[in-house]
Amino acid sequence: MPTTVSPMITDAVTQSNVKVVGEAPAMAMGSVYQTMAHSTGILFENYVSAAQQQNILSQAAANQGVMQIYSMDTMAGAGATEKVAQSGTPDQLNTLLTILRVFNPT
Template sequence: MSDTNVNPQITDAVTQANVKVVGDAPAIAMGNLYQAAAKSTGILFQNATGTQQQGALAEASTNQGVMQIYAMDTAADAATQVKVAETGVADNLTGLLTVLESFKDKGNP
């Protein structure tokens, strides 16, 4: 390394710039920390609000379903279910096929 003389004003300017960077680093770090904390808190509140809204919708839909269950006439519903169970889909289709065959036998194409 060669021995060169550098103007003291230049070395002073470089030193002052380095000191400024070192002096500003803690303040910048704290600013970044506060911004990150604020963003995290905002996301936390958004998630909490969304969860509350979903809970309210779930409760409303459950209440609606219970109201529909209580509004049913259970005796009439049971009779309808027995009737549907007694006459299955296969019986209905067989009856329909028999009717169609009877029209075909009468000379209709």
């Protein structure tokens, strides 16, 4: 026995199917925008993390340099500094004396 379905029911089902098909592009674009926003957020999080790690590396390098400076033997450093500071001093004084004698021959 065939049963007939009320035209009002078929119309309601048809309208709901049309509604779903009509909303599909908007739902897809919403999903795309949400995915892009999430990916951009992760991008910024990674950038901040990389910047923090770079700052930590810079601080560690500066700390190592300071530790090497402080670990030098102070007397050896003072002696080396004195040698560097006095290298060429007698030659410079002799040149200055020669120039002064040119201007004042007495």
